[in-house]
Amino acid sequence: MLFQFNAQNQKKFEELLSHYPTKVAALLPTLWLVQEQEGNISFEAMEVVANLLDVSPAHVYSVATFYTMYHLKPVGKHHLQVCRTLSCALMGSENLLEHFKNKLKINEGEVTPDGRFSLCAVECLASCGTAPAMMVNETYHENLNVQKVDQILKELK
Amino acid sequence: MILEITSGEQEVLPGPRLFNMAKIKLKIDDREIEAEAGTTVLEAAKAVGIEIPHYCYHPGLSIDGNCRMCLVEIEKIPKPVISCHTRVAEGMVVKTQTENVKKMRNSVMEFLLINHPLDCPTCDQAGECRLQDYYMQYDRIASRFAEEKVHKNKMVDLGAGVMLDQERCIACSRCVRFCNEVSKTGELVLANRGDHVTITTFPGKKLSNPYAGNVVDICPVGALTSNEFRFKKRVWFLSKTESVCTGCSRGCAIEIHFEASKVYRLIPRFNPQVNSYWMCDEGRHGFHFVNENRILKPTKNGVEISASMAISYLAGEIKNLSPASLGIVAHATLSNEVLSILKELGTSLGTQVFFSRNEPHNPLSDHFLMTKDKNPNQMGINHMGFKPLSELTQGQSLIVINGLSKKDGELVTQKKAKVIALFSANESELSKNCSLVFPIPTFAEQNGHFTNGDGLVQAFKAAFKPRGESKEIGVYLHMLLAQLEDKKPRVAFGI
Numbered sequence: 001m002l003f004q005f006n007a008q009n010q011k012k013f014e015e016l017l018s019h020y021p022t023k024v025a026a027l028l029p030t031l032w033l034v035q036e037q038e039g040n041i042s043f044e045a046m047e048v049v050a051n052l053l054d055v056s057p058a059h060v061y062s063v064a065t066f067y068t069m070y071h072l073k074p075v076g077k078h079h080l081q082v083c084r085t086l087s088c089a090l091m092g093s094e095n096l097l098e099h100f101k102n103k104l105k106i107n108e109g110e111v112t113p114d115g116r117f118s119l120c121a122v123e124c125l126a127s128c129g130t131a132p133a134m135m136v137n138e139t140y141h142e143n144l145n146v147q148k149v150d151q152i153l154k155e156l157k
Numbered sequence: 158m159i160l161e162i163t164s165g166e167q168e169v170l171p172g173p174r175l176f177n178m179a180k181i182k183l184k185i186d187d188r189e190i191e192a193e194a195g196t197t198v199l200e201a202a203k204a205v206g207i208e209i210p211h212y213c214y215h216p217g218l219s220i221d222g223n224c225r226m227c228l229v230e231i232e233k234i235p236k237p238v239i240s241c242h243t244r245v246a247e248g249m250v251v252k253t254q255t256e257n258v259k260k261m262r263n264s265v266m267e268f269l270l271i272n273h274p275l276d277c278p279t280c281d282q283a284g285e286c287r288l289q290d291y292y293m294q295y296d297r298i299a300s301r302f303a304e305e306k307v308h309k310n311k312m313v314d315l316g317a318g319v320m321l322d323q324e325r326c327i328a329c330s331r332c333v334r335f336c337n338e339v340s341k342t343g344e345l346v347l348a349n350r351g352d353h354v355t356i357t358t359f360p361g362k363k364l365s366n367p368y369a370g371n372v373v374d375i376c377p378v379g380a381l382t383s384n385e386f387r388f389k390k391r392v393w394f395l396s397k398t399e400s401v402c403t404g405c406s407r408g409c410a411i412e413i414h415f416e417a418s419k420v421y422r423l424i425p426r427f428n429p430q431v432n433s434y435w436m437c438d439e440g441r442h443g444f445h446f447v448n449e450n451r452i453l454k455p456t457k458n459g460v461e462i463s464a465s466m467a468i469s470y471l472a473g474e475i476k477n478l479s480p481a482s483l484g485i486v487a488h489a490t491l492s493n494e495v496l497s498i499l500k501e502l503g504t505s506l507g508t509q510v511f512f513s514r515n516e517p518h519n520p521l522s523d524h525f526l527m528t529k530d531k532n533p534n535q536m537g538i539n540h541m542g543f544k545p546l547s548e549l550t551q552g553q554s555l556i557v558i559n560g561l562s563k564k565d566g567e568l569v570t571q572k573k574a575k576v577i578a579l580f581s582a583n584e585s586e587l588s589k590n591c592s593l594v595f596p597i598p599t600f601a602e603q604n605g606h607f608t609n610g611d612g613l614v615q616a617f618k619a620a621f622k623p624r625g626e627s628k629e630i631g632v633y634l635h636m637l638l639a640q641l642e643d644k645k646p647r648v649a650f651g652i
Contacts, residue, residue: 043360058359062346 003045009037013052023053027063031070040071068122076111076118078156081135084121087128092145096132097121099146103153116156183249198240198251199227209253210262210291212269212377213329214241217434219338224269224329226291228261229253237261259295266296272307272352273378274324282379284392288327307352315345315356316363317438318384319373323355326380332356332372339435340525342366356380367527370438374424385442386422395421398620401607403490403600404440406530408609411436413444413601413620420444420601420620430613437527444601450583452596453625464595464628465636471556471578471593472640478554480507484574487543488559489514489532492605493614495630496534496541499558502634506641512543513557513565528610533600536608549574558630559597560585580630596627603629 005013012033013026020026030053034045041064043057050057064070071079082088082097097119101107104117111118127133130142141152180191185202192201199209200216212224222242229240232250237257252258269288277283309323328347333356336345344364348357358364364372373383395414402409402423410428414421423444425436455467475483487499487510503510515531532538546565553574560581561569569576578593588594602623608614623629 046359056343056346056359058344058346058357058362061357061359062348065348066350 003034003038003042003048005033006037009033024055024059027053027055027060028067031060031064035070040074042072074111077116078118078136080117080119081122081125082119083123083125083127083131083133085124085128088125088132091131093121093132093134096134096144096146096149099149103150117153181245181247181249183245183247183251185251186253192245194245196245198229198231198238198243198245198249201245202240202251202253207253209240210287210295211241212287212327213331215331215334215375215434217339218331218334218375221330221334224327225265226262228265229258230255262291262295263298266292267298267301269327270296270300271302272324273327274306274311274322276325280322280325280379281382281387281392282325282376286379287377309353309355313357314384315358315369315381316365317369318442319364319369320382320384320387321356322380322382325378326354326356327378328354328356329377331375331377332381335368335372335375336364336366339371340366340368345372367437367439367523368435368525370441371425371435375434383422390416390421396620398601398618399426400600400617400620401533401609401615402436402440402443403533403607404437404443404531405528406532406535406610407431407526407528408533408607408613408615409436409440409526410615411440415601415620418621418624420447428615431609431611431615432526435526437525439527446583447599447601451624451627452581452584452588452594453627454596455626456594458592459589464626464633467593467595468633468636469640472637474554474577474593475506475637475641481550482553483508484549484553484555485510486546486555486557486561486565487512487538487541489535489538490600491534491537491559491630492600492603492617493534493537493540493608494605495558496537496543498631498634500541500543502638505638509548510541510543511546511549511555512538513546513559513561514538516562516564530610533609534607536610536612537606540608556580557587557591560587580633582627595633596623596625597630597633598623598627602627 013030016026016029017023030049031041034041034049038045046060046064047057050060064072080100082093082100084093100119104112104119106112106119108120125133125135127140127142132144133140133142134144136156179194181194182189182191185207188205190201190205199211199214202209209227209229211227213221214227220242222239225239227240228237230237230252273288277289283289311322311324313321313323315321330347333345333347337343344358344362345356347354349355370383373381394416396416398413400411400413402411409432410426411423412426413423423441425432425434427434454461455464456462457467457470483506485499485503485508487496489512499510514535517529517531546568549568549572551572554577555574556578557576558580566587576587576591578595579588579591580595580597581588582597582599600617601620603619606614606616
């Protein structure tokens with residue numbers, strides 16, 4: 001089925017357009033809106049967005065692949081984003097990442113078979129003072145260690 | 158009608174033409190130079206022969222400034238600037254050869270080569286590659302990169318006969334800008350980022366525009382290569398000759414790249430009055446008739462004979478015919494020189510000269526270079542005042558030069574006219590049925606001029622000698638007129 005904004009998001013999209021001098025300027029928030037609605041951004045949706053904003057589908061593809069926070073493939077209900085940049089790496093984020101891999105039995109960029117968790121390593125989360133840090137969807141978790149992480153996983157249904 | 162004679166090689170400063178044409182004085186490498194306001198430092202330097210290395214800058218495209226190779230130092234500007242994006246200013250002092258600039262070039266080269274596969278031995282670009290050239294000129298430092306290079310897809314068929322090697326790409330975005338700005342089709346983009354960046358089309362879509370071949374020409378490295386030319390010839394074996402495309406009445410300025418009487422590729426040659434830096438794919442791939450399907454020897458009823466014998470037969474036939482029952486058919490693909498020889502022949506024999514032309518076919522014309530008229534020299538025909546074949550009289554005998562179009566062939570049959578001799582470079586239905594056939598050279602084997610649809614006369618040059626025993630029309634007709642005793646040659650044909 002062709003991608004379509006639902007009624008509520010269609011309104012949001014029209015509102016978005018009014019914020020910018022050109023249609024193409026609304027590309028990033030529009031893609032964000034697609035992701036909010038669908039969970040990820042499919043090629044189909046990119047073509048629809050391209051039509052909505054009068055740009056080529058290739059241009060939308062270029063933008064969507066540039067930003068790592070746009071998901072081109074479906075992610076789990078809880079998307080675990082473990083920081084791997086310097087401060088977190090020094091404070092043991094590599095171990096955390098390994099721990100997740102072993103515990104959830106998935107690699108970076110993969111989703112658990114039940115669809116609950118997906119795992120990825122990300123660049124700096126701007127939380128160096130409380131390293132190591134990770135984001136679960138849009139929630140920050142800081143000063144992590146293996147015990148804390150296990151606790152967090154337990155609480156996530 | 159004829160506006161101007163040009164071979165398309167006049168030096169024209171590339172770059173934006175602004176209303177303010179005031180001259181600006183500046184200094185580049187201790188040389189006092191003058192440049193027009195609005196010119197960039199890179200262009201101003203190029204105009205006086207100072208070459209500043211660059212990858213992403215192309216005079217026919219917008220400025221992107223991503224490759225950083227053209228960094229120079231300018232006095233009073235604290236940081237180095239990219240010369241492709243810096244406009245000249247009064248009193249500017251530019252330095253392109255300082256130690257710092259050299260260091261920057263080294264660093265840029267080092268970054269570009271970090272993930273470069275160094276597969277020059279199997280790369281078609283080798284010999285005309287900016288990475289190779291600049292490495293030798295500006296870098297010459299051994300790699301310090303001991304890690305594993307990023308590996309990507311080495312064979313992506315983008316479509317339109319263009320092959321992409323993602324590993325060789327330096328992400329200069331020339332091809333992306335070409336598709337956005339020149340062909341205006343926007344198929345190519347840069348996807349992903351950092352060292353994973355690649356040129357790509359939208360998933361499932363192809364590069365498909367009638368000018369796509371140009372992205373191969375403008376690719377400064379071996380990332381984009383042409384399926385047609387790939388692995389056919391190392392470029393250093395190729396010789397180059399200036400020519401004019403024969404695909405349509407636009408008459409794009411081109412270069413013929415050839416070796417040993419074989420054409421390997423056509424590429425556009427800069428001519429601001431006609432085609433700028435570009436040409437269409439139809440023209441680009443339209444050279445195979447030079448290499449293939451050629452008539453190499455004169456024949457009579459399919460049997461090879463010498464040119465002088467064949468000419469005697471033709472002279473014999475002509476003597477038995479009254480001037481009114483004879484006709485000459487020129488073709489709109491012939492040069493002005495050949496056309497004027499035919500006109501001269503018509504006058505001396507007292508016969509009519511008609512013309513045939515390639516019929517329009519799809520793809521027709523467009524907003525850019527391709528025109529509907531698929532003949533390079535219709536204007537030349539018009540200038541000579543030759544008649545269309547529809548004015549043929551019943552049962553006329555014809556000497557046909559360079560073939561007949563399908564429509565004209567039908568006309569000839571309809572009027573019960575007979576082709577007594579054919580001068581042609583390529584085999585055709587007509588050449589198989591015609592009793593006397595003479596081989597002539599293609600545009601790649603002779604000098605001449607075409608008048609394009611806008612009345613611009615452009616020269617094309619012979620790349621190599623006529624193939625086989627083919628001779629230029631002038632040579633044959635000189636022999637012919639010598640044989641027609643009472644009709645001595647009146648002109649010295651330009652042989």
